Amino acid sequence: MIDLQYYTEYFWELPILIKVVWLISGVLFVVILALIAYLKFLRSHLRENEKTLKKYQKEYEENLINYLYAGDNENEISEAQRVLINKMKICVADKFKRKILISVMSKLINDISGEMAHSIQKFYFETGLVNYALYKLKGRKWDVIASGIKELTQFEVKEAHNEIIKYVKHPNLEVRNEAQLYLVSLFQFKGLVFLDKLKTSLSEWAQIQLLEILQKFDNQEIPNIRPWLQSKNNSVVQFSLKLVKIYNQFDVRDILLELLSHENKEIRVDTIQVLNYFQDTECKHFLKTKFNTSSEEEQIEFFRLLEITADTDDEVFILENVAHTNFKIKLAALKILKAINLEIFNEVKLETTDLQVVEIVKFIEAN
Amino acid sequence: MSSKKKIVLAEDNSTLSLLLKFRLEKEGYEILIAEDGKKAIELIEAHSPHLILSDIMMPYISGLEVISHVRNKLKMQIPIIVFSAAGQEEMVLKAFNLGANDFMGKPFSPNELVIRVKRLLSF
Amino acid sequence: MDSSTVRIILLIIHFLFLIYAFTVVVSYIFLAVISAIETSEYLKRNSFVNYSEILSSTVSPSISIIAPAYNESLNIIENVRSLLSSHYVNYDVIIVNDGSKDDSLEKLIEAYDLIEINYLINNQVKTKPLRRGVFKSTNPAFEKLIVVDKQNGGKADALNCGLNISKSDYVACIDVDCLLLEDALQKMIKPFLEVTDIKVIASGGVIRIANSCIIKEGKLMDVNLPSKFIEIAQILEYLRSFLLGRMAWSRLNGLLVISGAFGVFDKKIALEVGGYNTNTVGEDMEIIVRMRRYMEEKEEKYKVAYIPDPLCWTEAPDNYKILISQRNRWTRGTIEVLKLHRKIGFNPKYKLLGMLSYPYWFFYERLAPIIEVIGILYFLILIALQNVKWDYAFAFFLMAYLFSVTFTIIAIFSEELSFHQYKKKGTGFRLILVTLLEPFLLHPFILYAAIRGNIDYYFNKKLKWGEMTRKGLSKTETNK
Numbered sequence: 001m002i003d004l005q006y007y008t009e010y011f012w013e014l015p016i017l018i019k020v021v022w023l024i025s026g027v028l029f030v031v032i033l034a035l036i037a038y039l040k041f042l043r044s045h046l047r048e049n050e051k052t053l054k055k056y057q058k059e060y061e062e063n064l065i066n067y068l069y070a071g072d073n074e075n076e077i078s079e080a081q082r083v084l085i086n087k088m089k090i091c092v093a094d095k096f097k098r099k100i101l102i103s104v105m106s107k108l109i110n111d112i113s114g115e116m117a118h119s120i121q122k123f124y125f126e127t128g129l130v131n132y133a134l135y136k137l138k139g140r141k142w143d144v145i146a147s148g149i150k151e152l153t154q155f156e157v158k159e160a161h162n163e164i165i166k167y168v169k170h171p172n173l174e175v176r177n178e179a180q181l182y183l184v185s186l187f188q189f190k191g192l193v194f195l196d197k198l199k200t201s202l203s204e205w206a207q208i209q210l211l212e213i214l215q216k217f218d219n220q221e222i223p224n225i226r227p228w229l230q231s232k233n234n235s236v237v238q239f240s241l242k243l244v245k246i247y248n249q250f251d252v253r254d255i256l257l258e259l260l261s262h263e264n265k266e267i268r269v270d271t272i273q274v275l276n277y278f279q280d281t282e283c284k285h286f287l288k289t290k291f292n293t294s295s296e297e298e299q300i301e302f303f304r305l306l307e308i309t310a311d312t313d314d315e316v317f318i319l320e321n322v323a324h325t326n327f328k329i330k331l332a333a334l335k336i337l338k339a340i341n342l343e344i345f346n347e348v349k350l351e352t353t354d355l356q357v358v359e360i361v362k363f364i365e366a367n
Numbered sequence: 368m369s370s371k372k373k374i375v376l377a378e379d380n381s382t383l384s385l386l387l388k389f390r391l392e393k394e395g396y397e398i399l400i401a402e403d404g405k406k407a408i409e410l411i412e413a414h415s416p417h418l419i420l421s422d423i424m425m426p427y428i429s430g431l432e433v434i435s436h437v438r439n440k441l442k443m444q445i446p447i448i449v450f451s452a453a454g455q456e457e458m459v460l461k462a463f464n465l466g467a468n469d470f471m472g473k474p475f476s477p478n479e480l481v482i483r484v485k486r487l488l489s490f
Numbered sequence: 491m492d493s494s495t496v497r498i499i500l501l502i503i504h505f506l507f508l509i510y511a512f513t514v515v516v517s518y519i520f521l522a523v524i525s526a527i528e529t530s531e532y533l534k535r536n537s538f539v540n541y542s543e544i545l546s547s548t549v550s551p552s553i554s555i556i557a558p559a560y561n562e563s564l565n566i567i568e569n570v571r572s573l574l575s576s577h578y579v580n581y582d583v584i585i586v587n588d589g590s591k592d593d594s595l596e597k598l599i600e601a602y603d604l605i606e607i608n609y610l611i612n613n614q615v616k617t618k619p620l621r622r623g624v625f626k627s628t629n630p631a632f633e634k635l636i637v638v639d640k641q642n643g644g645k646a647d648a649l650n651c652g653l654n655i656s657k658s659d660y661v662a663c664i665d666v667d668c669l670l671l672e673d674a675l676q677k678m679i680k681p682f683l684e685v686t687d688i689k690v691i692a693s694g695g696v697i698r699i700a701n702s703c704i705i706k707e708g709k710l711m712d713v714n715l716p717s718k719f720i721e722i723a724q725i726l727e728y729l730r731s732f733l734l735g736r737m738a739w740s741r742l743n744g745l746l747v748i749s750g751a752f753g754v755f756d757k758k759i760a761l762e763v764g765g766y767n768t769n770t771v772g773e774d775m776e777i778i779v780r781m782r783r784y785m786e787e788k789e790e791k792y793k794v795a796y797i798p799d800p801l802c803w804t805e806a807p808d809n810y811k812i813l814i815s816q817r818n819r820w821t822r823g824t825i826e827v828l829k830l831h832r833k834i835g836f837n838p839k840y841k842l843l844g845m846l847s848y849p850y851w852f853f854y855e856r857l858a859p860i861i862e863v864i865g866i867l868y869f870l871i872l873i874a875l876q877n878v879k880w881d882y883a884f885a886f887f888l889m890a891y892l893f894s895v896t897f898t899i900i901a902i903f904s905e906e907l908s909f910h911q912y913k914k915k916g917t918g919f920r921l922i923l924v925t926l927l928e929p930f931l932l933h934p935f936i937l938y939a940a941i942r943g944n945i946d947y948y949f950n951k952k953l954k955w956g957e958m959t960r961k962g963l964s965k966t967e968t969n970k
Contacts (some may be wrong), residue, residue: 028892114476201686
């Protein structure tokens with residue numbers, strides 16, 4: 001007891017700074033103890049969760065597969081299936097279990113098509129999982145809404161269309177993205193109608209995702225891409241250019257030629273790429289006249305196009321650019337020259353003092 | 368030994384493997400499952416199956432390498448069906464060039480797969 | 491000088507120390523909070539992503555993995571195999587054999603059916619010339635592999651050679667013995683593609699320590715906490731630095747360094763700035779600073795991104811000698827880079843880069859060890875003059891210790907709540923134990939290494955140059 005008094009007196013006589021230091025130390029000490037205790041709890045909790053997860057995963061996998069093979073080959077649900085459905089209905093009330101069941105079902109539905117996929121979808125409806133997803137759409141937080149939309153996309157719930165189409169304009173990027181993916185996954189090209197009025201930019205990532213989904217469907221009627229190519233939204237134009245290339249839309253060539261003068265460099269470069277793919281020759285004259293004022297990327301793209309479409313008319317132009325500073329263009333020019341006029345090519349070979357040209361020529365001749 | 372025909376299935380999606388195993392066992396085949404290319408090759412070397420089903424995108428050794436190993440190193444003519452989410456032309460061509468007999472892009476119908484399996488095994 | 495002036499000077503010194511310590515603490519807290527926010531947002535955003543979509547896309551951007559190799563004969567076959575099994579479609583792997591004196595090349599030729607091909611290289615960045623040339627495989631299953639054999643020039647030179655050879659839009663520069671997870675490329679390329687109005691010039695990833703992890707033939711089978719104290723302590727260091735530091739810098743767009751062990755770059759910009767600098771041991775930091783400067787000078791909006799997912803696993807030093815050598819090199823690298831780019835320091839023209847990132851790095855990374863040593867010397871002088879109030883000193887040291895421990899525990903927490911890689915029983919206890927001991931058993935060595943780094947930088951020119959030509963990539967000398 002005397003000790004305690006001694007220490008308290010000692011403490012109160014310390015300068016303020018040191019008092020503060022001891023106080024902070026005291027607080028930190030308590031915090032550390034609390035954190036260590038919580039850490040232990042957290043780790044064992046996480047470990048438990050994982051074990052449970054694995055257990056349920058296996059159980060649900062088996063149940064699902066039993067359900068799929070308990071069908072009677074009719075559109076009716078068999079007795080055995082009904083039993084399983086009712087069993088699952090009880091489980092899905094619990095959020096944790098629901099998540100596991102959905103992940104098991106997703107793993108399958110991503111890789112399976114046909115009858116079996118329909119079966120899984122039916123299961124999704126019958127067990128009431130669909131209602132939980134629809135409920136998520138009304139959530140406040142963006143990740144809840146986006147997750148709801150994604151689920152509805154995976155299980156092809158077309159009924160939710162009118163709800164989800166509103167979200168194409170949602171302030172959050174992820175939500176918009178998921179809504180767009182929903183529309184395209186379920187309605188293919190008709191789903192692209194949101195491009196008409198899109199004010200926000202479509203990132204490369206979003207474009208790739210949309211294209212991948214579209215490419216899974218064959219025999220689709222390609223919609224009218226023309227208005228999109230003339231959109232004020234540059235990302236819509238870029239996306240449409242990709243569509244033009246992938247779906248061989250030759251008939252929009254006139255617009256492509258216009259796009260060569262678009263104010264955005266990326267679009268101009270992409271357009272030349274598409275024209276290259278179509279092996280277009282109409283654009284050559286225009287691009288030649290513009291050549292010296294174009295950006296380097298456009299010049300490189302143009303030469304890629306010339307590699308396929310060059311003819312003797314282009315000889316003079318090619319010859320001018322053999323001395324271009326850019327390596328790729330030099331290489332392309334020399335390749336083309338050799339193809340269209342071997343004589344002049346050999347002349348260049350003998351007369352050149354440019355070491356790069358010598359190297360390139362050696363390579364071209366060896367291959 | 369049983370007269371059941373053996374099939375080695377190389378697929379890292381456990382739910383899908385289970386589904387296919389169920390289905391193919393119903394048809395009377397014996398299914399051996401491998402979760403990656405390495406295990407698949409081990410099973411093939413140990414059991415000399417009548418057919419090989421393999422995904423292309425797998426950990427460590429890809430499906431393409433499995434085909435190459437079976438055709439070139441083991442010099443076996445076992446029929447091989449590959450499937451993959453990367454259903455591009457390039458992948459398909461490579462698979463066939465290396466010696467695959469059939470290719471199915473994901474998502475595929477398990478019923479369709481069974482038909483093709485039966486077809487290849489009836490020769 | 492009379493005693494009152496001395497008194498005042500001492501007071502000022504105390505005051506400066508206090509300010510420094512205080513700002514260090516405040517900045518750590520600030521960065522930790524921002525990191526936590528950034529990490530949790532990243533996790534939320536990416537819980538939706540179906541990465542397999544971008545795998546098969548014909549429009550997905552091309553990536554070249556560039557891995558320099560020097561005398562890696564022991565493991566090169568496995569390492570290359572691991573790189574070739576990435577789940578991305580549009581990529582290739584460029585192995586640059588940097589004048590190895592062993593049979594790496596022969597082994598590769600045999601294992602992968604390689605033959606020499608005629609390859610025209612666009613030497614946009616000057617490098618040491620080729621030795622045995624460029625090789626590709628005759629087996630279509632290994633179509634993605636390119637092997638380049640060149641004369642020795644060091645890691646930066648080898649990377650530059652890779653840059654010249656690559657025909658892709660993006661390059662992933664990696665240490666050849668790093669284990670890359672299968673979906674690493676998709677995850678690392680995503681930041682480049684999801685922006686709409688700014689340009690991402692580089693993205694970096696977290697480096698995880700593979701010591702004691704079970705790796706079978708290029709695949710990470712099992713994650714274990716390493717057995718040695720020194721290895722666990724480094725894990726804690728990395729967690730603090732990556733999860734509580736770099737995530738914040740990325741959010742603030744002030745990130746100055748990406749690990750040399752794994753980083754993805756926009757190839758065009760990397761070449762435009764002239765590739766890697768072969769005259770520094772801190773080439774990974776140097777190229778980022780140079781690329782950032784370039785973008786600032788062009789006045790274009792840009793960002794350096796950072797991914798917290800555990801995508802890249804590598805072996806860390808398992809003994810003090812190698813650890814000290816590694817940290818010595820990192821210190822010299824930092825000094826060199828800061829010196830090379832001192833023009834941007836406190837220069838408003840460079841906005842955040844010059845006004846926040848550079849000063850922070852200068853005061854809290856580069857000067858920290860020196861200030862700490864000055865503090866220690868000061869304390870020793872006080873002891874000699876018998877002018878120490880031991881109880882006050884103890885109070886301060888205790889507080890500093892507790893703060894360091896708290897901070898590390900928070901780092902452990904953030905790992906538990908995000909990626910939870912260390913699941914096994916008992917690891918929690920070991921992590922805490924190492925946390926409590928680290929300030930005594932690791933920090934002094936780190937400090938020593940940093941001081942040696944400073945001394946070597948200023949007084950030991952021979953070491954600087956000698957290292958360059960012999961620069962190998964032995965598993966224990968990778969950059970952070």
